[in-house]
Amino acid sequence: MFEVIAFYTFSILTIVMFGIVVFSKNALYAMSTLAGGMIFIAGFFFLLEAEFLGVVQIIVYSGAIMALYAFGMMFFDTTRDVKENIHYKKVLYSLSIISAILIVIILSAPIYSANIEAFYPSVMEGVGNTQMVGLVLFTKYLVPFELAAIMLLVAMISGILLVSKRMDMNLTEEDHDEVEGEIV
Amino acid sequence: MITLTHYLVLSGILFSIGLVGVMKRKNLLMLFFSTEILLNAVNIGFAAVSHYYGDLTGQIFAFFIIAVAASEVAVGLGLLVLWYKKTGSTDLDTLNMMKG
Numbered sequence: 001m002f003e004v005i006a007f008y009t010f011s012i013l014t015i016v017m018f019g020i021v022v023f024s025k026n027a028l029y030a031m032s033t034l035a036g037g038m039i040f041i042a043g044f045f046f047l048l049e050a051e052f053l054g055v056v057q058i059i060v061y062s063g064a065i066m067a068l069y070a071f072g073m074m075f076f077d078t079t080r081d082v083k084e085n086i087h088y089k090k091v092l093y094s095l096s097i098i099s100a101i102l103i104v105i106i107l108s109a110p111i112y113s114a115n116i117e118a119f120y121p122s123v124m125e126g127v128g129n130t131q132m133v134g135l136v137l138f139t140k141y142l143v144p145f146e147l148a149a150i151m152l153l154v155a156m157i158s159g160i161l162l163v164s165k166r167m168d169m170n171l172t173e174e175d176h177d178e179v180e181g182e183i184v
Numbered sequence: 185m186i187t188l189t190h191y192l193v194l195s196g197i198l199f200s201i202g203l204v205g206v207m208k209r210k211n212l213l214m215l216f217f218s219t220e221i222l223l224n225a226v227n228i229g230f231a232a233v234s235h236y237y238g239d240l241t242g243q244i245f246a247f248f249i250i251a252v253a254a255s256e257v258a259v260g261l262g263l264l265v266l267w268y269k270k271t272g273s274t275d276l277d278t279l280n281m282m283k284g
Contacts, residue, residue, distance in 0.1 A: 007186045011194045018198060018221050022205035027213055034217050041224050044191075048235040050243050057227070060250050065220070065257050069213075072261040075268055076213065095207045099200035106196040106229075107189065136240045137247070148251040155255030162262030 006047055014040045027073060035066045052130040191232030198225035212264055212274045216257065223253045 017037035024030045038061040045054030127135075137145055202225060205218030227246045234242025264274060271278050 003186055007190065014194075015197060015201070018201045021217050021221060022201055022208065027211070030214060030217055034220060037221075038224065041228060044194075044228055045231050048191075048231045050231045050234065050246075053227075053231060053243050053246055056247065056250060060254055061220075061224070065254060068257050068261060069216075072265060073213070075265050076274060091207055092204070095204060099203055102203075103193070103196040103200065106192050109192070132240060133243060133247075137244055141244050144248060148248055151255055152251055155258040159258035159262045162259070163265050 003047060006043070010040050010043045010047070013037075014044075027076070031066070031069055031073065034069075035062050038062045038066070049129060051128075052133050188232055188236040191236075192229055195225050195229035195232070198228065201225075210276045212267075212276055215276065216260055216264075219256070220253060223249055 014037050017033045017040065020033040021030045021037065024033070039058060042054040042057040042062075045051070045057055199222060202218050202221035205221060206215060209215045209218055227249055230242040230246045230249070232242075234240060234246075267279075268274055
């Protein structure tokens with residue numbers, strides 16, 4: 001009973017939040033509702049007994065990614081409404097049809113895949129979810145895990161290099177040589 | 185009783201919202217938001233399948249998706265800030281330097 005109430009509450013909240021993200025004209029509203037929707041999605045993960053995934057969702061999405069967006073939005077003018085001129089109505093309509101077909105396919109998928117068997121069973125006596133994730137991640141998925149680490153490192157370096165082009169200068173001595181160091 | 189189909193329907197609805205957002209939005213920042221919605225919808229589907237089939241692979245792939253999303257935001261926002269410094273707008277229609 002608790003599960004049913006929680007599922008419907010979280011799903012209604014998530015759909016409303018993401019609807020606001022997609023249809024709002026204000027970038028600030030879109031960002032804050034997106035952060036809210038991420039936290040409600042973490043609620044789903046806790047319902048599905050994936051506690052570690054839920055915690056990671058809250059830390060990474062609502063913490064790091066939203067902070068990054070908030071930092072990026074300081075560069076843009078966010079108080080003004082976002083102007084968008086849409087000239088392709090046909091694309092929107094065909095997109096809606098594609099989405100409807102997609103939902104039907106997703107609905108019918110479990111019927112055809114009813115005889116799937118688990119490779120790495122998640123239920124083991126005396127072992128929690130976090131420990132089990134660690135066991136699988138560091139044995140079967142070790143190479144993808146390391147590749148993901150390298151990818152994150154590359155992304156971090158590229159993010160730093162793209163935004164701050166004046167890394168060779170000392171931040172505290174910036175007032176003296178403001179003019180000569182200008183690189184665009 | 186909540187079954188796998190409930191979660192997959194929810195995942196499909198959220199994915200459709202994100203898809204409509206990707207096609208509707210002309211602002212690049214809003215386009216990034218819609219991409220995050222897409223990735224999160226897929227994550228819900230993975231976690232649900234992982235729970236109902238008793239297999240941890242779904243959760244592991246959800247972790248990898250989160251890692252991909254984090255690096256996408258880092259690189260994408262860096263490029264977006266550069267583009268905004270150069271042209272003064274984040275509109276998708278200004279990205280036509282090659283006049284294609």
